[in-house]
Structures are given as structure tokens and as C-alpha cells.
Amino acid sequence: MIYSIENNYLLVKVSNLGATLVSFIDKKTNTDIVLGFDDERGYMKYSGAHMGASVGRNANRIASGNFNINGINYQLSINDGNNNLHSGASDFAFRSFDVKEIKKDSITFSLFDGDMSGGFPGNLNLEISYKLEDNHLLFSFKGICDKDSIFNITNHAYFNLNGGSSDILNHNLKIFTDKMSLNNDECMATDKIINVRNTSFDFSELNNIGNNFLKKEENFSNGGIDHNYILGDIGDKDVAILNNDKLELKISSDLPCVHIYTGNFMNNILGKNNTTYQKHWAICLECDYYPNGINYENVLKPIIKANQEVSHYIKYTVRGL
Numbered sequence: 001m002i003y004s005i006e007n008n009y010l011l012v013k014v015s016n017l018g019a020t021l022v023s024f025i026d027k028k029t030n031t032d033i034v035l036g037f038d039d040e041r042g043y044m045k046y047s048g049a050h051m052g053a054s055v056g057r058n059a060n061r062i063a064s065g066n067f068n069i070n071g072i073n074y075q076l077s078i079n080d081g082n083n084n085l086h087s088g089a090s091d092f093a094f095r096s097f098d099v100k101e102i103k104k105d106s107i108t109f110s111l112f113d114g115d116m117s118g119g120f121p122g123n124l125n126l127e128i129s130y131k132l133e134d135n136h137l138l139f140s141f142k143g144i145c146d147k148d149s150i151f152n153i154t155n156h157a158y159f160n161l162n163g164g165s166s167d168i169l170n171h172n173l174k175i176f177t178d179k180m181s182l183n184n185d186e187c188m189a190t191d192k193i194i195n196v197r198n199t200s201f202d203f204s205e206l207n208n209i210g211n212n213f214l215k216k217e218e219n220f221s222n223g224g225i226d227h228n229y230i231l232g233d234i235g236d237k238d239v240a241i242l243n244n245d246k247l248e249l250k251i252s253s254d255l256p257c258v259h260i261y262t263g264n265f266m267n268n269i270l271g272k273n274n275t276t277y278q279k280h281w282a283i284c285l286e287c288d289y290y291p292n293g294i295n296y297e298n299v300l301k302p303i304i305k306a307n308q309e310v311s312h313y314i315k316y317t318v319r320g321l
Helices: 042-046 209-213
Strands: 002-006 010-015 020-026 066-069 072-075 100-105 108-112 125-135 134-145 172-175 179-183 188-194 226-230 237-244 245-253 257-259 282-290 310-320
Touching: 002 125, 010 125, 020 310, 066 108, 072 100, 172 257, 188 226, 209 226, 209 237, 237 257
Parallel strands: none
Antiparallel strands: 002 010, 010 020, 066 072, 100 108, 108 125, 125 134, 134 310, 172 237, 179 188, 179 226, 226 257, 237 245, 245 310, 257 282
């Protein structure tokens, strides 16, 4: 079911299927800045896109779907080459959440995920909330689990400040870091970190996305960005600014990384209002933990300790230019 929340600045629509962000409308310009579908059937038909979904228990990839916690080895399903992507069979994107509370300007969903669901240890109780505050949309989540486990949630919104009517190559992007993970040939972030200055991946200052594509660095994924940028430790921080000639979207979060994906694999996706989405029709800015971080040293590991509540947030701020 699709629910609406609004205030004087924003109108937001969300679905309890995957606690999914369906529409994100700036009222002043009447622009819907996220791609999506008119009803839940589209989200299931194009399930690989995870469009607008709340992804978990683990967003992004885990190498070979395998990890170890407290000396115990766990195996997840393999659904992306040799790896696990977005939690595989137990992905929250296709689970039906309960509505815990709804107000005019906010909604909170809840979900119980049982021990060894999809291969993850522990009984997890999860809440995901959307709340409007002036021209901000606050996406937040909290969880408590009865075993040490992985807890790495993100929102997988596909942003397009043109209202989904054309590609995002005219957009400008700034990411508040100059550090990025190199990918291997399976699009897995390795533990090798580079400085992006003077490369196609350099968005440390506001830079046009389309112009950067023309540089065609070797490590581009399928003609675009599909890479992890490292922001720092857990704590409040600016993440990114995205703009075109009419609107600006600013993202802030307390999470340590952001995965940037420029819709490289989009092809003839029939979306809202019978619009056909194509390659580079959107950009995802997925705040999360380091991909495959559970298996790397010297990065923050996405572990939730038994019976200790963990919470994080991503804030989206929209303003006209």
C-alpha cells in the first residue's frame, strides 16, 4: 500500500513494500525528484533495480556471500556473479513492513527478521522512518538484534532533478571527500583506496557528471560510476550536493561511506506516468558502510552487537535555485 506524508514544502509517497520511497515532490516546482513506479507491481517486475527501497540487512556486496562473526562462519545466497548483493534472498526491499505510526508529516514502518533469515544470525527488530522537517526529508532506521550480526541499511532512491524526463548528465555533483575504493572486475569495492583528485571520479568540488564521463577512466563500471566513496567515521557530516539549473539536493548522514551509482544498467524500464527510463536516467547516493567491509581490515565493520540498539540517518534537503 502507498501512503502520503506532506508539509508546506514537500509531498512524499512511500510504500510498505520494502519501506520504499515512491515519490519525493518539491511543491514549489511540482517536481518529483525520484524515479519509481505507479504501483507495487513495477517494483516487483524490475526488482533488480531496488528502486527507492530500504535495502538490508546488508546493502551492497559481500564477497562470495561469506563472512565470519565471533569465529562462526556464515554463508549467504549468491545472486551477483560470485557474490551476494543487497542481502540476496532475504532482501528487505521485497518484504512487507508493518505501519507502526503515521502522522501528516511522518511515517514509521517496522519489520521482524528472524534468526538465520537469508543466512544472517540473530532475531532482528527493525524500524524505518520517513519524517518531513521544513524542506528536509529525514530517513532514519534503528534496530536491535539478540545476536551479533550485520546491520547495514540504506535507501536506494534513484534521483533525477529533471523530474525523470531525461538523463542526469546535465547534473552537477559534489561529494565531500577525495577518497574512493577501487573496484575489481566484479564491481566489488576492494580495500585499495585512492585519491580521486584529477581523475574522472573527482567530485571533491562541484563538477558536471556528463563531462566526467567523457574522460573514461579505466575503472569506470559499464560507462559510469558504481563506486564507494569514503567519508570518515560514524558521525554527522555533509555527504553530497546534486543540482541542475532549477533545484539542489543536499545529503547529510552519520554513515561512513556513500556508494554512487549512475544508472549504468538501466534499460527500457517503464516507470511512473508511462515514462521509459534509460541508462544514466538517475543517480543513486547510497549512504552505508564500506562494501564487503565485514571481510576487510582497517574499515568500520557493519556489526550490531547483541541487545544493543543501533540507529543511523540520511537527510535529504531540497531547495530551489
